Amino acid sequence: MSAESLLERARALLARTTAFYRDVPRTATWLRERVERLDQPLRIAVSGQVKAGKSTLINALVGTELAPADAAERTQVPTLYRYGPEPKVLVHTPHGTVQNVPVSTVDAATVRDLQHWRPDEVARLVVESPTPGLQAISLIETPGVASAAVRETGRSALAQVLSEADAVLYLTRHPHQTDVQFLQSIHELQIARRAPINTIIAFSRADEAGSGAEALGTAERIADRYRADPTVRSFTQHVIPVVGLLGQAAATMTDEEFTALARLATLSEADQEALLLSTDRFTRSTAPESVPAGTRAALLGRFGSFGVERALAALRGGVREPGRLRTELLEQSGLTALQEAVHRQFVERQEALRARSALLGVDMVLRANPRPGSKQLRGEFERLMANAHDWDELRLLSALDSGQVRFPRPLQAEAKRLLGTAGPDRRSRLGRDAHSSDQDVADDALAAVHRWREQLVNPLHDRAHRDAVRTVLRTCEQLLVNP
Ligand SMILES: Nc1nc2c(ncn2[C@@H]2O[C@H](COP(=O)(O)OP(=O)(O)O)[C@@H](O)[C@H]2O)c(=O)[nH]1
Numbered sequence: 001m002s003a004e005s006l007l008e009r010a011r012a013l014l015a016r017t018t019a020f021y022r023d024v025p026r027t028a029t030w031l032r033e034r035v036e037r038l039d040q041p042l043r044i045a046v047s048g049q050v051k052a053g054k055s056t057l058i059n060a061l062v063g064t065e066l067a068p069a070d071a072a073e074r075t076q077v078p079t080l081y082r083y084g085p086e087p088k089v090l091v092h093t094p095h096g097t098v099q100n101v102p103v104s105t106v107d108a109a110t111v112r113d114l115q116h117w118r119p120d121e122v123a124r125l126v127v128e129s130p131t132p133g134l135q136a137i138s139l140i141e142t143p144g145v146a147s148a149a150v151r152e153t154g155r156s157a158l159a160q161v162l163s164e165a166d167a168v169l170y171l172t173r174h175p176h177q178t179d180v181q182f183l184q185s186i187h188e189l190q191i192a193r194r195a196p197i198n199t200i201i202a203f204s205r206a207d208e209a210g211s212g213a214e215a216l217g218t219a220e221r222i223a224d225r226y227r228a229d230p231t232v233r234s235f236t237q238h239v240i241p242v243v244g245l246l247g248q249a250a251a252t253m254t255d256e257e258f259t260a261l262a263r264l265a266t267l268s269e270a271d272q273e274a275l276l277l278s279t280d281r282f283t284r285s286t287a288p289e290s291v292p293a294g295t296r297a298a299l300l301g302r303f304g305s306f307g308v309e310r311a312l313a314a315l316r317g318g319v320r321e322p323g324r325l326r327t328e329l330l331e332q333s334g335l336t337a338l339q340e341a342v343h344r345q346f347v348e349r350q351e352a353l354r355a356r357s358a359l360l361g362v363d364m365v366l367r368a369n370p371r372p373g374s375k376q377l378r379g380e381f382e383r384l385m386a387n388a389h390d391w392d393e394l395r396l397l398s399a400l401d402s403g404q405v406r407f408p409r410p411l412q413a414e415a416k417r418l419l420g421t422a423g424p425d426r427r428s429r430l431g432r433d434a435h436s437s438d439q440d441v442a443d444d445a446l447a448a449v450h451r452w453r454e455q456l457v458n459p460l461h462d463r464a465h466r467d468a469v470r471t472v473l474r475t476c477e478q479l480l481v482n483p
């Protein structure tokens with residue numbers, strides 16, 4: 001019943017499916033890749049319209065500038081950023097061959113050059129970098145939704161990219177119709193309905209939602225409205241405003257940049273305000289000489305005016321050293337909140353997300369290549385999908401996290417623990433450690449069954465809460481019978 005055992009069952013079915021198709025080279029290769037992927041870092045697709053800020057946010061999340069911002073629409077190809085001991089770039093051609101492009105370093109400029117290859121030469125880029133930011137997760141930048149590239153290759157290509165991801169971080173600048181349609185289309189697969197792909201929506205470039213320091217407040221209010229939208233809620237409980245540009249600058253801030261900002265912050269408040277009145281003034285004014293106009297222009301390009309303003313405010317408020325400023329700006333950019341959501345929603349639940357991906361792989365192959373004998377695999381797939389109480393647990397956890405389902409205090413915490421937030425094993429779920437006796441653990445499980453049975457007849461619960469109680473009760477019953 002733990003997420004782990006679901007993953008093991010999914011892995012076994014994927015392996016059997018791979019063996020079953022071993023005489024069909026393309027399919028077998030495709031499936032083998034999926035088996036290998038189960039032991040690689042989690043893959044998160046970063047998707048959204050052109051210029052939503054995908055590349056910038058990827059850099060902010062990774063903490064290194066790898067993804068070229070402002071790539072021309074025409075040249076967009078799906079690009080996977082993953083950890084590797086040496087810098088390395090692989091070009092996948094549309095014909096299925098892979099070319100290793102020798103590079104000594106990887107940075108945004110290298111990747112930009114490769115993205116200028118003709119679409120018939122490159123179908124997909126894989127960029128490997130030894131950066132620590134890629135050790136736990138890999139990121140896939142998808143071509144812009146509704147971009148020319150996607151219109152040409154069709155939605156199926158995009159669905160394909162998304163099917164290669166274990167979770168989706170979707171960026172939107174404006175809660176916009178196309179976005180909702182797109183999200184709907186990726187939830188159409190049968191497996192997606194039972195186990196929707198885990199999605200976080202980032203309300204990107206949030207500094208542009210309002211002016212000055214209030215921008216984020218405005219963005220937060222818009223995000224609230226978006227969260228309340230029933231269609232959006234059916235995809236995700238997480239809509240997080242972010243200023244990727246500031247996140248990227250903060251995560252990669254140099255000592256020179258810190259020094260320049262600190263110098264600006266020593267000006268009188270009136271002088272700072274005057275300087276910040278317009279970008280023109282900020283970049284062209286002859287004063288202060290301690291921070292030349294060229295340096296100011298570079299700061300503005302990297303941090304944006306919102307970022308410069310927030311940095312100066314923090315420095316005026318007493319921040320004295322670069323590490324502290326970085327933390328403060330990461331917080332203000334919304335990146336810290338986003339990182340936490342990615343961790344809670346994706347990294348901590350990776351076993352279940354991987355199980356889902358493995359099963360999706362099986363489903364796709366069985367649909368595309370039915371042949372004598374594949375019925376039995378299909379049957380096993382259906383049973384895994386239908387019996388997986390884990391899917392219900394996952395959905396309920398999301399609902400508890402987002403506040404869609406809320407129990408009175410002690411029950412709320414207990415429900416989350418029982419559902420596996422403290423760990424998927426029996427003892428963690430029951431709040432016990434390795435030293436507790438088997439008898440104590442069994443007693444706890446029985447007490448939990450009684451407690452949640454009582455909740456089943458609690459007249460104060462509405463239907464959603466009664467359903468939630470049923471899921472938790474089922475978990476308790478399994479904890480009781482599966483030592
Ligand atoms: N003001 C502001 N601009 C941003 C932000 N994020 C990205 N941009 C700018 O928006 C443009 C498009 O960004 P990019 O990351 O290339 O978007 P992509 O096409 O979705 O990958 C670039 O000029 C970025 O500098 C942000 O948070 N705030």
Ligand SMILES: [Mg+2]
Pocket residue numbers: 054055056068069070071141
């Ligand atoms: Mg981009």
